[in-house]
Amino acid sequence: xxxxxxxxxxxxxxxxxxxxxxxxxxxxxxxxxxxxxxxxxxxxxxxxxxxxxxxxxxxxxxxxxxxxxxxxxxxxxxxxxxxxxxxxxxxxxxxxxxxxxxxxxxxxxxxxxxxxxxxxxxxxxxxxxxxxxxxxxxxxxxxxxxxxxxxxxxxxxxxxxxxxxxxxxxxxxxxxx
Amino acid sequence: xxxxxxxxxxxxxxxxxxxxxxxxxxxxxxxxxxxxxxxxxxxxxxxxxxxxxxxxxxxxxxxxxxxxxxxxxxxxxxxxxxxxxxxxxxxxxxxxxxxxxxxxxxxxxxxxxxxxxxxxxxxxxxxxxxxxxxxxxxxxxxxxxxxxxxxxxxxxxxxx
Numbered sequence: 001x002x003x004x005x006x007x008x009x010x011x012x013x014x015x016x017x018x019x020x021x022x023x024x025x026x027x028x029x030x031x032x033x034x035x036x037x038x039x040x041x042x043x044x045x046x047x048x049x050x051x052x053x054x055x056x057x058x059x060x061x062x063x064x065x066x067x068x069x070x071x072x073x074x075x076x077x078x079x080x081x082x083x084x085x086x087x088x089x090x091x092x093x094x095x096x097x098x099x100x101x102x103x104x105x106x107x108x109x110x111x112x113x114x115x116x117x118x119x120x121x122x123x124x125x126x127x128x129x130x131x132x133x134x135x136x137x138x139x140x141x142x143x144x145x146x147x148x149x150x151x152x153x154x155x156x157x158x159x160x161x162x163x164x165x166x167x168x169x170x171x172x173x174x175x176x177x
Numbered sequence: 178x179x180x181x182x183x184x185x186x187x188x189x190x191x192x193x194x195x196x197x198x199x200x201x202x203x204x205x206x207x208x209x210x211x212x213x214x215x216x217x218x219x220x221x222x223x224x225x226x227x228x229x230x231x232x233x234x235x236x237x238x239x240x241x242x243x244x245x246x247x248x249x250x251x252x253x254x255x256x257x258x259x260x261x262x263x264x265x266x267x268x269x270x271x272x273x274x275x276x277x278x279x280x281x282x283x284x285x286x287x288x289x290x291x292x293x294x295x296x297x298x299x300x301x302x303x304x305x306x307x308x309x310x311x312x313x314x315x316x317x318x319x320x321x322x323x324x325x326x327x328x329x330x331x332x333x334x335x336x337x
Contacts, residue, residue, distance in 0.1 A: 008220035010304050014227035021231070028234055036230035042267065043226060045182050047215070049189035055211030056192050059203050090181040092265065094222055094302045097309040098214055114318075121297045121322075126181045130268045131292075134276030142336055143289065146329050154321050161317045170310060177214060 046091030054102050058177070066106035074109065082112040083148065086119025087128075096120040104174035110167050111159050118151030221305045228301050229265050236264055238274055245278050245287050257287040258326055261294030262319070265301050285337060290330035297322040 005012065018036075022029035070078040089095070100113050108116075123144060131140040178186075196204040244260055247253030266274075275288045298319050299306065306315040 007217075008224075011220040011224035011227070014224045014231070017231060018227055021234075032230040032234040034230075035233045036226050038267075039226045039229050039265075040223075043222060045178060046185065047222065049185050051211040051215045052193060052208065053185075053189050054214065055207035055209075056189075056196055056204070058210050059207035060196055088181075090179075090185045092302075093296065093299050094225060094305050097302075097305055098218060101214075101309055117318075118297075121299075122293065124296075126179060127268045127272075127296070130272040134272040135279060139279075139285070139333075139337065143292075143329070143333060146332050146336075147293075150325050150329055154318075154325055157321060158314075158318055162314060166311070166313070170314075177210070 042092070046095055050091060050095050051098065054098060058102055058105065061106065063107050066103070066108055070103070070108040070112050072109050074112070078109060078112045079115055079152070082116040083119045083123065083151075086116045086121075087123045087125050089120055089124065090126060093117075093121050101174050101177060104171050105177055110162075110170075111155050114155035114158055115152060118154055122147045122151055218305065218308075221308060225265075225301055225305060232264055232301065233266070236260060238266075238270065241274065241291070242278060245275070245291060246283055247287070250284055250286060253284075253287040254290045254327065254330060257291040258294045258298075258323060258330070261291040261326070262298040262323060263300045264295065265299065266295060271295055284334070286330045286334040288330075289333045290326055293326035293329050294323060297326055 018029065018032065021032060068074065070081055074081075086096070089099075096117050100117060103113050103116065104110075128140060128144060131143070193204070196207065241257075241260055241264075244253060244256050247256065271292065275292055279285055279288055300319070303315055303319065306318070310318075
């Protein structure tokens, strides 16, 4: 019971806030809930396949293969793969975190994981298409060209802030998935 | 369902069937692993969805439009970046919103700042990021991304 509360405490808190808003102003609560409904649908569309793919990746793809393509010494190939995988993905940023965890378990280099998260957050192809149509080709392409070096620079600066021990700790936690 | 989500399901389905044909037991193990991971995260994810609903109720698109159009460029850029950090709006709402605004002749610097932090910085998804990567990492990544969003916005302003 105590574990259950601990695990779902964030969820429980948001539900309580939502209930209070309903009590104060029913219409505002209804509006909030309809937005939740929309995001919920978005989540149901992407989260189940992401987790099934992750499970398959974990069991079927050998660690050696992942290390070869995206691990230490994978060089520019690993960086490019991280950007492509992140950009081609569907779903909001929270979908990237479990994937990052499995990548760690599989021995993917930490900097490549950071680039993957960056690509997922900024250079996603579905988003790029929306940007093309609403803001024009020049705007979208210029932003993309600034974003790509941007996420690589962010990844390497971030790398300097995190110590070797902290990274090892993260990888060890990922082992227990 | 857009084509990317559809292909995500397609690829997942095909991979699952191929795996099932190859080795039933191994594939069932992978599903068990997927279920375990999902159980660990679903509470946080649903909590995030509720939080998104709450935030968007209090910061609706009209408010965002007002902020983007603030006459002081510096203030509007920083506030736009902040609003982008705490909201999580679907792309098909965000881009047309910003598009209509830029078309009307507004500066693109706050617009780019907003679009960039919208996806790069996640205050709402912070609990989940913290759970996967730890507090320090999540804090630094979000702070760095915020600063970079401002730099990217300024660069766009200079180039375009």
